[in-house]
Amino acid sequence: MWSSEPADGYSDSFPVKRAMAGDVLVAYKMNGVSLPEAHGFPARIIVPGIYGMKHVQWLTEIELVDHDYQGYYQKQGWSDDAIVKTMSRIDLPGHGETIQGRDYTVRGLAFAGMRGIQQVEVSTDGGKSWQLATLDPAISPYAWVFWFYPWMIPSPGRYTIVVRATDGTGRLQSSVEQKPAPDGATGQHEITVTGNR
Numbered sequence: 515m516w517s518s519e520p521a522d523g524y525s526d527s528f529p530v531k532r533a534m535a536g537d538v539l540v541a542y543k544m545n546g547v548s549l550p551e552a553h554g555f556p557a558r559i560i561v562p563g564i565y566g567m568k569h570v571q572w573l574t575e576i577e578l579v580d581h582d583y584q585g586y587y588q589k590q591g592w593s594d595d596a597i598v599k600t601m602s603r604i605d606l607p608g609h610g611e612t613i614q615g616r617d618y619t620v621r622g623l624a625f626a627g628m629r630g631i632q633q634v635e636v637s638t639d640g641g642k643s644w645q646l647a648t649l650d651p652a653i654s655p656y657a658w659v660f661w662f663y664p665w666m667i668p669s670p671g672r673y674t675i676v677v678r679a680t681d682g683t684g685r686l687q688s689s690v691e692q693k694p695a696p697d698g699a700t701g702q703h704e705i706t707v708t709g710n711r
Contacts, residue, residue, distance in 0.1 A: 526568045526585030528561060530578065537562050537656075540573070562656045563628035565596040565698060593697035598627030600687040602634055602661075602679035602703060609705040618665050620647075622677055622703075625658035630682035634661040640674035641702075647677075667709040676704045 532538065539560040542549055549555045554571030561568055567587045588594050602624035607613055620638075624631045630652065635644040647663040667673070679687045691701035 522572050524570065524572075524586050525583075526570050526587070527579070527583040528564065528568055532561065532564075540576075563598055565593075565598060567592065568596050591696050596697070598625070599698040599700055600624075600626040600629070600631075600679050600681045600685065601699070602677045602687060604675055604677050604703050604705050607675075607705070607707050610707070612708045612710050613667065614710055616667050618667060620663040620665050620675060621661070623658045623660050624649075624677075624679035626679065626681035628655060629685075630655060631659040632680045632682050632684060634659075634677060634679045636663040636665075637676040637678075638665060638673050640704075641676045644678070670709050672706060672708050674704060674706050676702050678702050 540557050541554070541560055542557040544550065544553055549557065551572075554573065557573040558571040559569050559573060568585070582594065584594070602622060604620060604622040606621040607618065620636055622634075624634050631649065634647040634649060636647050637644050645663065647661040650660040650662075652659050678689070681687075687702060688700040689702050692699060
């Protein structure tokens, strides 16, 4: 295990194999200048694909240990692996919004850590049926993916829109609602809108 210790006493760890994968950063500059204090000066760890609680800021020491070091959140019962769960969300329209006209483009984003996003599906009938959304090209294997769905509103009324994503391994986003503790939030984002034309 590789553990890190910051100036404020917070510490965490992740396996050496993950640390040596080639994409883990010890960031000490941002935009060509020293890392600002608000972003973790003098240095911070960035580990793609795991939750931010393991991205230790205000880093003063890195230690290689021969055991599974338990950091602050692990001692509170949170996940030791902290692998990012597949998520998707609807950004437009907003919950409770009234949509004017017959045509509307539903938009949002999806993310699955390093697994990437294979597809996003949208339901405009509360999850009874699903249609494929169009994905914008990913700008990085570490970034979220934007998606959009051109929706023809069949008639005036209230609609429940739901979104779900499938990650790059073919695994569908969980529909089970779970809070962030202990190993990441799950569930499908749902909004209600009114069509008015």
